[in-house]
Amino acid sequence: MLVDDQTGVRSMLVEVLTHLGYQALEASNSNEALELLRRQRPDIALIDVNIPDIDGLRLQEYLKKGANPVPVILMSGSNDTEMMKKGMEAGALAFLIKPFDVFQLKELIDEFSSSDLCSKGEDKWNTK
Amino acid sequence: MEYKIKRATDENWKVFEKYFAKDAIGDSDVMRREGKHRVIVKSQADESDSEIYDVNISFIKKSDTLKMTMLTIEENSRTSDTRAFTMTEEVMATAIHEIKNPLFAIRGYAQLLHQSFTEDDNRKRYTTLMLNEIDRLHRMTETFLRLGKKRVKNQKKFSVNEAIEEVIKLYGERLKKVKFEKQEQEEYYVNGDRDQLKQVFINLLENALDAVGDTGELKLKIYSGLDKVIVELKDNGPGIKKDDESRVFNAFFTTKIKGTGLGLYICKKIVEEHMGSIDFSSEEGKGTTFFVELPLAK
Numbered sequence: 045m046l047v048d049d050q051t052g053v054r055s056m057l058v059e060v061l062t063h064l065g066y067q068a069l070e071a072s073n074s075n076e077a078l079e080l081l082r083r084q085r086p087d088i089a090l091i092d093v094n095i096p097d098i099d100g101l102r103l104q105e106y107l108k109k110g111a112n113p114v115p116v117i118l119m120s121g122s123n124d125t126e127m128m129k130k131g132m133e134a135g136a137l138a139f140l141i142k143p144f145d146v147f148q149l150k151e152l153i154d155e156f157s158s159s160d161l162c163s164k165g166e167d168k169w170n171t172k
Numbered sequence: 173m174e175y176k177i178k179r180a181t182d183e184n185w186k187v188f189e190k191y192f193a194k195d196a197i198g199d200s201d202v203m204r205r206e207g208k209h210r211v212i213v214k215s216q217a218d219e220s221d222s223e224i225y226d227v228n229i230s231f232i233k234k235s236d237t238l239k240m241t242m243l244t245i246e247e248n249s250r251t252s253d254t255r256a257f258t259m260t261e262e263v264m265a266t267a268i269h270e271i272k273n274p275l276f277a278i279r280g281y282a283q284l285l286h287q288s289f290t291e292d293d294n295r296k297r298y299t300t301l302m303l304n305e306i307d308r309l310h311r312m313t314e315t316f317l318r319l320g321k322k323r324v325k326n327q328k329k330f331s332v333n334e335a336i337e338e339v340i341k342l343y344g345e346r347l348k349k350v351k352f353e354k355q356e357q358e359e360y361y362v363n364g365d366r367d368q369l370k371q372v373f374i375n376l377l378e379n380a381l382d383a384v385g386d387t388g389e390l391k392l393k394i395y396s397g398l399d400k401v402i403v404e405l406k407d408n409g410p411g412i413k414k415d416d417e418s419r420v421f422n423a424f425f426t427t428k429i430k431g432t433g434l435g436l437y438i439c440k441k442i443v444e445e446h447m448g449s450i451d452f453s454s455e456e457g458k459g460t461t462f463f464v465e466l467p468l469a470k
Contacts, residue, residue, distance in 0.1 A: 052277035060280055121272050123314075143276040143310055146283050 045069045045086035047077045047103065048119075049095045053142070057090070060146045066153065074098035078106070086114055088153055093120045093127055101131055108135050115156045119144070268316045275313070279306045304430065312432045329469045332360045332369075332401050333394055339373045340392075349386045356394040360401035361469040364446040369466070372442050372450075375435040376405050376462050382428060383409025383460065400448075400465045408459040412452070420452065439464075 046061065048054040049072050061068040069086060071077040074097050077089075089107055093100035100118060107114040118131045119140040128139045137156045140148070286299035333356055340347065340354070362369070380390050384407045393404040412420060419425040421440045426433035436450075443450045448466035 050273040050277075052274050053280075056277040056280035060284060063284060121269065121276075142272065143279045143306075146280045147287070 045071065045077065045080060045089045045114075046091075047071045047074065047089065047095055047100070048092040049073055050092070053092075057146070057149075060149065064147075064150045064153075074100075074103045077103055081107075085112065088156060089114050089116045090149070091116060091118055093118050093131060094122075101127075101134060104131065104134055104136060117149075117152055117156075265317060268313050272310065272313050275306060275310055279303065279310075282306060308430060308432065311430075312434070315432055315434045315438070327363055328366060329361050329363050330366045332362055332403065332466070334359075335366055335370050336373050336392070336394065336403065339370055339377060342374065343377055343381065346381050347390070350381065350384055351389040352392070353390070354392045354394075357396065360394065360396060362401060362446070362466045363469045364466070365442075368442045369446065372439045372464060373403070375439050376464070379435060380405055380407040380409070380460075380462075383407045385409075396468065397465075399468050401468055403464045403466075404461060406459060406461040411456040411458055411460050412454040413456060417454065421450075 046054060046057055046068050047070075048057065051072070054070055054072065058068045058070055069080050069084065071080055073095050077091075080086075089104075091100040091103055095103075100120075104116045104118065107116055116136050117138045117140065118136045119142055120127060121142045123141055131139050138152055282299055282302045286296065286303060289296040289299065377390075384390060389408045391404075391406040393402075393406075395402055395404075416425070416427065421436050422433070423437040424433035425437075440450050443464055443466070446466055448464060450462065450464050452460055452462045454460040
């Protein structure tokens, strides 16, 4: 699941993720993300911390709760060390500062997402 | 134009109120709603007796009321010169920040393109160049953001030697490769913003290292002259071309492929803000020496 309010960036990342063989669900803010989460459970979430409405860190908190926590990778356009510290302490797998090498995502996702669901071509979003 | 200003909880409001009583706002000439405003407060008794303030205001429109969200009064900015407006630092910073997003999108697509070409394809070379230039633009936005940040001067007395030692540590690995020599007569103290002045030495050292490559020689000297401390950094790099000498401190002037042309420009600004001076002497083929002079703390 990809959460970023910047349409251009979001489209680009979806393109990259698709190219890398993943299926991406997109949301432009936390509310949209929560709406998606009611129907599907992603293997991993890529969240910009500076999204409008509920900020990325709080969305992360929500995703971490419960029996089936979703691993989270955070991203941000600014090099705010305080925010990075908060995010990592709250359990983010990585904190990427934009612009980053987009192919880095492959390594990160493969390393951290529920691996058996992540193989190419599988409909990994369909949970029971 | 008349503004209905809703009282903001912001404590800045108090400052605003202090300077511009409600009546005064009605009489004043506010030029733009957002950004830098010139507020002219005319005296009732004497029309020609007016006071002019430069104020930074930003409003967010909420239904029909304008809610004041931020306001700072630039003290001592009473002035009577022409009404040309300047973009505020805040607006600048936002604009620059907004550039970063599309830039990242472009970078991502460029990476996808880059990956799709084989090594012997000329297009691979083009995308490499594209990526380099995108990264350069990005570094420029970062520098602009740093420049745009309000320079809250953190005036403190500190040891120049110590600050420089910290910079040297940052470049430890790269300095090991070159022949690096440091001479200091004694410990010198200056008043100023330690981080900013460290930035000056970082930029100078970075330039010197770039100039000499992996095999050159660098000499750093710290000594005093009259009431000043002088920091001298000498490299045996290619030197600065005669034609370029007058442009070295200009913004956007660079000879480096990956440079932004802002390093030395920033150095000069910072040093001058500290009542110091920066200069260089250079000979093509032999090297360059930069001098930074700063007033010693009393």
